[in-house]
Amino acid sequence: MATIASEKKFDYVHDDNELSATRLQGYDADLEYTEEEENQVRRRIDLRLMSWVLLSTFILNLNRASLSNAISDGLPKNLGFGLDVVNNGASLWAVVFAASAFCGSILGKRFGPHRFIPVSILIFGFILGSHAFITNSTTFYIIRFVLATVMGGVIPATLVYLGGFYKKNELATRLSWFWGAQNLASAVSGLLAAFILQLKGKAGLYGWQWLFIIYGITTVTSAVFLYLAFPKSPYHTKGGLNGNGWLDDRQARIAITRLVRDDALKLHYNTQVTFRDVWATITDVKVLFHLAITFTALTPGVPFGLYLPTTISSFGFNVYVSNALTAPNYILTLISMIVMCAHSDRVNERGFHGALSLTWYFTGFALLAFLPDGTDKGIRYFATLVISSAPFTHPLNIAWLTENTAPIGKRTVASGAVICAANLYGTYAAQIYQPWDAPAYRVGNRIILGFIATAILLFLLRKYFYIQLNKQRAAIWNAKSEDEKAEYNATTKHVGNERLDFVFKN
Template structure:
């Protein structure tokens, strides 16, 4: 299947983690007291066996994760479709009021994102994720009960609180099942499913908005009701479907025999810990040292800045795309229908680029494609005259909104360069927070006074893309120089000094001299 991309450099008999020069520590696993579940560092398997295990994980686990993130984004993006169905007019508010609610949503979302992975570790991601889904499902259909700005703002705050922990929990959950060089493609699918959800939401709204008046409800209220019910169904299934770990895939909706044999369980666990020794501590609680290391890591802050600035231009164009299309002369239903191709195009290119990144490396050079694409698109929107016809303007807006996402690749890149595991867990939550707090300024880029062409906003988006390109190149260059300096320092040490260093600096993670940053 498309998700399957095992490493061609797989070596089943030793560590594939090239970020550590030192020997990977011995790994062991105990399956609830079952002696057959014990695994030592001598266990070996063939590349064909790993391919089979990876295929099983993609088929049974990843596909359901994609379904869950699909319904998440159905709920997150329906606000843009609702705006084109006169949500503001029905609630007697302005588009600026909607922008304010979007800013509040992203601010609250970010606050509740930060502690999410700590809660997920305590509760278990396989339980925390369904709890979150059931919670925001109720808030989604509760949009049908609002009649003014106060009610609208209330449900937007509540949905931010309940949705905030989902993505960080999923990222931590996925990292315990997949290797470093497998994550970029799967994260591209993860965000690609969200793009597909946006497209489907536009298609669904085409028909749902015609339900306006049924039982006295507006069409956009019916959209929230339908999305909420769909999320409730998937969330309920998730309670009985998501496994806690590769050793516990039996039972519930997974079947009595589970997904994996005992040998495949060993392969599923050891291939992860041998790829990245830090993951053997995946279940360790977050410590104060982890928090301190995360806060003081300049490289992490650079990744957060890339996320904050680089993802910001997508918010205004995606939020206002149905409105922009409508304002050039298309009907409301047609405008929503015409947004669908942008999500499909973005999905296809995002996955193709991520797969190439997993295969060939050089994440930054692949990520730059999306930023350059967006820069060209906003430049087109800026230079096209006001007298341009509706179809050429639609084509320019479609091209801009179709910009492939590098978000998944950047997260995989960041995660591979952050250690130990507690610090990485905090980083995964922080990067999702950065991707959402940018909605506070991002929601103000396209203002009412700048409509309908939003020329001032387009100039801001062009500057943001240019800045992102420079930050990507800066971070890669910095990692490359640090790797060369560390390799030189390591070569100057005797074997005895290296052993002493390994003992004294065991907990320093990516600050160690023998940690090699992935480029």
């Protein structure tokens, strides 16, 4: 059995001045353990932590999908406004959600993601239920504003949380599970909506009102369980629903030590974010490149997802069947995304995986854009399946960004920034499908093709630039003598991924 020994140490580990509140408890520089022991610990974390994390994102996306279900049931018509209000509401949501997301990772660090996440979901649940009492466009805007404010910080705080449990080459796979759970929620949402919307007329309520009431109660209940289940760190798993903890002392030390040996920066994973970290992040061209990928690659999902039940309905299916037929779309995305991200982790490659996935995406939208009028509804529905079966590249891009961003404070801000970007694009994406272009949205789908083509190019360019940067830095570093390297380490002002010896993953 292979033994992971203690030979990989870091000079600053034994500095007593470093023993502060930022340091991870449980790190043991001299700890030796076998590969099987590490795999055992990772499997335990997957079972006891990741299952709860997946529940949290499942609940959140179940609720996010509820608006499109409510729209298909006639929410705008019942409240006396048109799709322009829905589109404006989506743009408002995107701006507020993005601002909240940027702060979410920072607030998660400040209050502890194990507390910040469930409390946010609890508040979110109460606000979601209040959708049932919307009476006009004004209350619609107000509730969407408040909901986005509360919900925006959850995902970036979750990214920070997962970074404290998983190694770099494990993260893309776990993030694919995370977004896969969102897709599963979207699929279940369509099936549940097909049933719940038939409660229309019960107690004098519309079907969409029942939808929000039921989802609100479910969310509040789930938040209580999450609060009792989330541990502070791998070294602190006792309490709440976890009883005496799900890692013994040796396993807890393995869980922490393996993280630090994979990424020395994580020894001080509890470091709080400073203004310097924020400035370093927003002025780093490498980070901005990943944000540009986010803007372009994710844009098609907003109009397509928001109007998917309506689009399917335009093929000739009734409202209940249309909502139910969204389920296969989300299941296909879930499967392809998990397979793609797992393969990316296994072969240690990011750029080509992203470009290939988007090429698949492009094909589906090309079908929707150019299929002639009168095409059989089964074929047009198949086009939506082609789109949905393309692997979702967002978790891949996030893993790529975080593993190439350092130090910890900067990585924390970048986690919030990418989720911010992943929602800010909604300000314009929600306007791509216009009422005058309905129901085929041919003009909108042609615009989407332009975004996808740009995203493919950005993935390839980002890979090329990382390769070239590695070569340039390696040439400079390898040309230095040992004394020059020691002098560099002692005097350089370069930190994190600005250091000459930092190697970018491509």
